[in-house]
Amino acid sequence: MYIKYRYEKQTGRKWYDASPERQREFIQEIKEQRDKERVLKERKEIQRDIIEADKERVKQARDMRIEMRKQARLIRKANEERAVLLRKERLKMKKEALSRKMDMRRLHSETR
Secondary structure (H helix, E strand, C coil): HHEEEEEHHHCCCCCCHHCCHHHHHHHHHHHHHHHHHHHHHHHHHHHHHHHHHHHHHHHHHHHHHHHHEEEEEEEEEEEEHHHHHHHHHHHHHHHHHHHHHHHHHHHHHHCC
């Protein structure tokens, strides 16, 4: 039914006026056109899927970079805290060494 209507619309003649060979050719043309349209549609869907996959990959990469930055920030913060603690410990040790030295001087001066 669709083929007859399409033939009449394209050619302006009745389907039954066409020779059987022309009818077969027209049916074949329609099949080829449908196949082309189907292939194009599949290609578009594949391209769309590829684009979506690329977008997802880009998003994952961006999320990964953000996560790496967070980790680096946490590591830097931990290193800074450790450095502060080490500085405090060294200062404390210097003060203790200085106080021991002063005690030794005092003891040494008292024994004279």
